[in-house]
Amino acid sequence: MNKLALVTGAASGLGLEFSRLLAADSYDLILVDLNSDGLEGVRHDIESTFGIGVEVQVADLGKPGAAEAIWAHIWEREIDVLINNAGFGLYGFFAETEWQLEETMLHLHVLTLTRLTKLVLKSMLDNGSGRIMNVSSLAAFQPGPLMSVYYASKAYILSFSEAIANEVKGTGVTVTVLASGWFKTNFQKTTAINSNVEESNAKLHTATAGKVARKAYKAMMAGKTVVVPGFNNRLMSLAPRFIPRKTMTSIIRRIQERLRK
Numbered sequence: 001m002n003k004l005a006l007v008t009g010a011a012s013g014l015g016l017e018f019s020r021l022l023a024a025d026s027y028d029l030i031l032v033d034l035n036s037d038g039l040e041g042v043r044h045d046i047e048s049t050f051g052i053g054v055e056v057q058v059a060d061l062g063k064p065g066a067a068e069a070i071w072a073h074i075w076e077r078e079i080d081v082l083i084n085n086a087g088f089g090l091y092g093f094f095a096e097t098e099w100q101l102e103e104t105m106l107h108l109h110v111l112t113l114t115r116l117t118k119l120v121l122k123s124m125l126d127n128g129s130g131r132i133m134n135v136s137s138l139a140a141f142q143p144g145p146l147m148s149v150y151y152a153s154k155a156y157i158l159s160f161s162e163a164i165a166n167e168v169k170g171t172g173v174t175v176t177v178l179a180s181g182w183f184k185t186n187f188q189k190t191t192a193i194n195s196n197v198e199e200s201n202a203k204l205h206t207a208t209a210g211k212v213a214r215k216a217y218k219a220m221m222a223g224k225t226v227v228v229p230g231f232n233n234r235l236m237s238l239a240p241r242f243i244p245r246k247t248m249t250s251i252i253r254r255i256q257e258r259l260r261k
């Protein structure tokens with residue numbers, strides 16, 4: 001019998017790439033996303049290419065009770081890999097952005113991710129094995145003016161994941177957190193639509209989703225805790241250790257302001 005993996009935000013971008021990597025390693029998949037058409041397309045594509053079993057669940061993970069609703073469908077099965085990947089961006093001054101989007105973002109990035117991790121982690125610990133990957137961002141390492149809630153929510157994911165990675169050491173279960181820089185997906189379009197600004201700056205896209213997913217997947221399978229793909233991104237992740245936080249925040253403000261142009 002194949003092993004089983006659960007991926008959120010699997011209908012496009014990074015989640016789709018993770019799903020293909022898992023399928024290539026003969027994992028059966030439970031794919032969750034808001035986008036039902038996208039999910040059906042991915043199911044069809046992956047099943048016909050890799051010959052593994054794919055189940056899809058259409059769910060808004062930005063709503064209360066979303067993690068429990070997924071768990072109600074899967075609790076009897078052994079989940080070998082959980083990838084909490086679903087996420088979106090919102091650009092603009094905090095005083096002007098839409099609360100409804102921020103509330104959804106906080107549910108998605110913080111509450112649903114945490115709850116799903118707790119539910120799956122307990123059964124992984126009972127089985128003495130499992131891999132969890134939470135998708136954070138390079139945004140996690142410092143405050144981010146003009147994307148304040150996004151940066152703060154990704155900082156939560158980094159801190160939470162590092163802490164529980166430490167707690168589960170030696171159990172056979174590992175927790176990995178991906179803190180990637182920019183790569184081109186629907187993320188830029190969604191962020192722009194959410195903010196009523198033009199499409200975000202293409203110059204910032206230095207990697208493809210496929211490349212980021214491969215690096216992160218390898219790190220997760222090796223049981224590493226934090227993965228920051230790309231040399232420049234690793235330097236960026238280290239900068240807050242040497243540059244005063246206030247200065248770092250001003251630097252990020254300048255970078256973020258360029259997204260409007």
Ligand SMILES: NC(=O)c1ccc[n+]([C@@H]2O[C@H](COP(=O)([O-])OP(=O)(O)OC[C@H]3O[C@@H](n4cnc5c(N)ncnc54)[C@H](OP(=O)(O)O)[C@@H]3O)[C@@H](O)[C@H]2O)c1
Binds near residue numbers: 012059108135180209
């Ligand atoms: N792209 C980057 O530059 C970048 C950099 C660092 C970190 N990340 C992180 O990488 C992760 C994946 O993003 P991506 O770049 O692959 O973007 P993407 O192509 O937009 O993929 C995100 C997926 O998550 C789904 N999703 C969004 N809100 C959801 C919700 N409430 N419930 C269920 N599914 C939801 C989206 O569905 P819909 O299409 O229906 O909205 C989409 O399929 C995110 O956590 C993002 O923060 C991205």
